[in-house]
Structures are given as structure tokens and as C-alpha cells.
Amino acid sequence: MMGRFLFATDAWEPQVNGVVRTLSHLMAELVRSGHATDVLSPKDFRTFPCPTYPDIRLSLATTAAAEQRIDRFEPTNVHIATEGPIGSAMRRACLKRGLPFTTSFHTRFPEYLRARAPVPERWSYAWLRRFHGAGDACLVPTETMREQLEARGFRNLVTWTRGVDHSVFRPRRTLPLDLPRPIYLTVSRLAPEKNIEAFLDLDLEGSKLVVGEGPIMADLMRRYPHAHFAGLQTGEALARYYASADVFVFPSKTDTFGIVLLEAIACGTPFASYSEPGPIDVLGSSRAGIASGDLGEACRRALTLSRTDAVARARDFTWQRCADIFLDATAGSGSGRAGERARLRRFDPHAEALSA
Incomplete structure (x- = not known):
């Protein structure tokens, strides 16, 4: 069954970072396999520079805007990639409507924040645990990261590896760098x-x-x-x-x-x-x-x-494998019984009993 995947992310092109690369390659693989994709990103909102980091723009995202995108795209699966304003708005929209969703943990924000401000990591991790705990699954990039987050009380964690474009990144002719070796x-x-x-x-x-x-x-x-x-x-x-x-x-x-x-x-x-x-x-x-x-x-x-x-x-890492893991992890969210109950619940508050 082909799916309709709606992504919500605070990081998107033209930014160059791991979140953007992961999502862009993942979406390309999904489309190549016949799925439909859409993304709610900073391009959809007015933005302002992030304090202490003006290169990153924060969006004036709203729950209403997230709901409008849900209505327009009619996704079978919703995936919240980041915990910023856009991810939070989509999370609120899904909880309001009873729509299941998945999330992913890309960035160790507690450590990032501690590098910039005296905020205890345990406070930040408590907020992140609550944010991701509402989803059907939280996808994390490595097994080590999964074990560390599980030790901090995170649940429903799925190890989701990354890939590399082997057509671009491969042994090549070197640049004429006039620099001392090594x-x-x-x-x-x-x-x-x-x-x-x-x-x-x-x-x-x-x-x-x-x-x-x-x-x-x-x-x-x-x-x-x-x-x-x-x-x-x-x-x-x-x-x-x-x-x-x-x-x-x-x-x-x-x-x-x-x-x-x-x-x-x-x-x-x-x-x-x-x-x-x-x-x-x-x-x-x-x-x-x-x-x-x-x-x-x-x-x-x-x-x-x-x-x-x-x-x-x-060679052990490909974007196709990354997409396969994502599809397996999201198979029970949106397109399965939980998703069917949520879609029925949007129109009939008594559908929970009917579909149980």
C-alpha cells in the first residue's frame, strides 16, 4: 500500500545540516518507491533569527496552520522531525485531532543548550521525553543513542540509521592542495x-x-x-x-x-x-x-x-536502507488500526467502540 507522508520540520533547505540531508534523501527514496510526500517547513511561515544563532530562523508556526496542511494533504502518516515551533505546532494538531504520529531525535539539544546557557541537561531532557513520548515511535540515529535515551526514560525508541549517496561520495581524483602532508x-x-x-x-x-x-x-x-x-x-x-x-x-x-x-x-x-x-x-x-x-x-x-x-x-550505509527502516517503523502509525481509529474519530466520536 502506498502512503502519504507528511513531515514537519524546523530545519529545511537552504540550511545545510544532518536533519535536512536526512529528510531530503528519505523523501526522495519514498517518492522513488511510489509514496507521496509533503513537508511543513520554515518556508510556510514568517521567521525570525534564533537568539545567539541568527543563521537559524525560527518560525511563527501555529496549530491552525498545521491542521490546514493536514486537511489539504490528507496524510496516512505524520512524522515530526524536530522539536521546534513547527514540530510543536504539528504535535498539538495531531493530539487535538487524535491523529497518531511518529517523531525523530536528531539533535542533542540539552548539550547544545548547555554550551550556550547554564541550563541543566536534566530539565531539557525531561521536556524532550514528554515531547517524544506522545508519539507512536521515536526514531533515533544509532543503537548507542537508543540505549542512552532509554536510560533517561524515553520509550518506543527505534534505531534508524543514515545513508550516503555513493554516486557522489566515492574515491575521486584529489584536489591540487599545496599543503604539507598529512x-x-x-x-x-x-x-x-x-x-x-x-x-x-x-x-x-x-x-x-x-x-x-x-x-x-x-x-x-x-x-x-x-x-x-x-x-x-x-x-x-x-x-x-x-x-x-x-x-x-x-x-x-x-x-x-x-x-x-x-x-x-x-x-x-x-x-x-x-x-x-x-x-x-x-x-x-x-x-x-x-x-x-x-x-x-x-x-x-x-x-x-x-x-x-x-x-x-x-557500503553498509545506504539511503534505501534508511527509508526501509523508516517505513517499517511508521507502518503501525497512521496506516494501521491506530490510524484508522484516528481517522474515524475525526468524524464520529463514537467510532472508537466501533473499530475496537
């Missing part, structure tokens, strides 16, 4: 929670190369004049940067996955990271990278790894 590369949004300084502070032979942009880019360029900043790169240009590096460095301690890890190893570049959810799950039992409590040591050890092993591990 070249250590990081690709990231340049923001406080990404922990870029931990990479740039390392005492490493060779060169440090940073691809990306963000609110702290100018400050990093001023503080680290010996590092090389290439700005935002996408598509094949980005793939050539990955292929040209000797080691990909992932210093973040707050990301839940890190799609850039998959892109790097798909191009044949082993990675170095902290032992955090995301990197350790991408690594698994492979030799695609080194995850350690000592990032500098991980970088040096990663130099000895095989590029062939990195590419081999990347």
Missing part, C-alpha cells in the same frame, strides 16, 4: 557546539583544513591563522575535499550521528573522533576509523588505516 580535514557547521577548537588546538604534523561556515568562522580564522579555511562546499566539490585528505577529524561530542563521517569514509578517508554516539556506531567492528578519548592520538593512529577498509565500511 592533511587533517574537518567538515562542519562552524558553531560552538561542534567543538572545532578541540581539533584546531591539536599538536599535529602537517596541515589542518576546515570546510564549512557558521557564526564562529571569523573568530576561528582570527584565532587559528595557521589553519586553512575553504568555506562551504557541497556535492562533488565537497567529495574531492574528502578524497584529498589523509584523515577526517570529527571533534563533536554532541552530534547524534554525523553524516559527514559516512561521506568521508565513502571517499576513502579514515576518520578520527572521540568515543561518542555516532562515531562508535559508524565504526562498529570495522577499521574505518579510530574513536578514542584522546583525539590527537586518534588522528595519528588513523594515518595507518587503509582507505580500502574505509570504503568497504561505507
